[in-house]
Amino acid sequence: MSITNNEMNFNNLEKEILKLCFKIGCEEIKSVLEKWDKELCQARDKAIYRNKGKRKTVIKTIMGEVEYFRTMYEIKSEDGTIKRLYLLDEAMGIKGSGHMSELFSNMITKAVCESPYREAARSISELTGQTISHTAAWNVAQEVGNHIEKQENEKAKLAENNSGKGEIGTKVLFEEQDGIYINLQGEDRKKYGKSKEMKVGIAYDGAEETYVKSKAKKKRYKLTNKVACANFENVKNFQKRKEGIIANVYNVNEIEMRFLNGDGANWIKNSIVDDTVHFQLDPFHRNKAVKTYVKNPEMQENIMEMLHNNDIDNLLVYIEALSNSVETDEENGGEEKQNLLELLKYFTNNKDGLVPFNQRKIKICEPPDGKEYRNMGCMESNIFTIIGNRMKGRRACWSLNGGNNLARLLCLKHTGKLADVMQNLTTVTLPEKYADEIIVKLSSSKIVKSVGKGFDGYHKTSAPSTSNYKWLRNMGAIQSL
Secondary structure, eight states: OEETTEEOOHHHHHHHHHHHHHHHHHHHHHHHHHHHHHHHHHHSOTTTOEEEEEEEEEEEETTEEEEEEEEEEEEEOTTSOEEEEOHHHHHHTOOSSSEEOHHHHHHHHHHHHHSOHHHHHHHHHHHSSOOOOHHHHHHHHHHHHHHHHHHHHHHHHHHHTTOOOOOBOOSEEEEEEEEEEEEBOHHHHHHHOSEEEEEEEEEESOEEEEEEOTTTOOEEEEESSOEEEEESOOHHHHHHHHHHHHHHHBOGGGOOEEEEEEOOOHHHHTTOOSTTEEEEEOHHHHHHHHHHHOOOHHHHHHHHHHHHTTOHHHHHHHHHHHHHHSOOOTTTTSHHHHHHHHHHHHHHHTGGGSSOGGGSSOOOOOOOTTOBOOOOOOHHHHIIIIIIHHHSSTTOOBOHHHHHHHHHHHHHHHTTOHHHHHHHTOOOOOOHHHHHHTOOOOOHHHHHHHTTTTOOHHHHOOOOOSGGGHHHHGGGGSOOO
């Protein structure tokens, strides 16, 4: 493509026009906000709110920073003290200056869930009219994370008082828990060591079929009504927070039985509070233990066959007999014998969970239409997709607070609830009439006269005549292609 024999870079042209669009958008936002402020000023109770002039502030949007003026007022309280405020800020639900729009903060929040803070800041700066640093992206994640923590604490208190707001009814709830070690930094590294275990838990009420592969005819399933929780907290606080999140989604009074899947760690078994909770040793960790502690292929096969047949008592006797029969190798300190004893201890401590829940003599109600009660054991996959994929690798290190805040965002994003939570964090709402003013209607009779009929914006469009839009009129210098 060329114009007057000069090569034209379309990418640069696209970027320049995008900048012009952003500039128009910023000026329009400024106009709307200042008009709104003027209406609030005129409608106020002048006996209470004393006009003290206008002050400049800024709001960060996806189109860039919008600087505008709003009126400051003084009011006298009952004790005689003078308080200064902005009616426009109160109407928008913001405090102070340098506020960030909901749409812009949503973009940053989603970006930091996908990539490191520095990469997220770079992509946001390239795709919007706003330039941010990685520190700004980090600050947004911390602020949103702190808001979510407050909400989770409120949910935990409601759950303790049996006042959860969950509406989904189910008689069976599936829970899976596991831990993942995350590298620490700064003072937390000095206090807790190089890494610390982050506890992760999910809960769901079944699975539904989503896709059938054409060649292999293999069905795919997704967990339904899944919720997730992850943090560095101690066991007691983690369990409270987890129960609060569950009670906020499910009507826990209708739950008759729970099935808990885990690797047998003590903190996981703390969720076994009564006879309605049935523990199952995670199949991945169970099979991994066999392969780790038993190197003889024939022994491995025998142990796995007994597990498959749910012959638990004979399995424990068999492992104990193996540990007593192997010869002690003085050179390696009796490693084989020690490994078999470790496997025996692990299986003995988790004896009640070695048989899968659906192979026990437990009467389980039929699942609702469209759902299935499938084998448990998807926690390893969720550990990676929720936490590991973002917070492990790349030599990433975290503080406890920073890691907890990001983990909250990741849990909400993975369960599809991040957008709803972000929407509830802000009260910035424009008057309804402004929404009506920005709607542009084009009738079907006018569309056929422009679209597909050699429409030329250069000849059809007129630019504003005011001096404030001189830069816009200069766009007319761009010749028709």
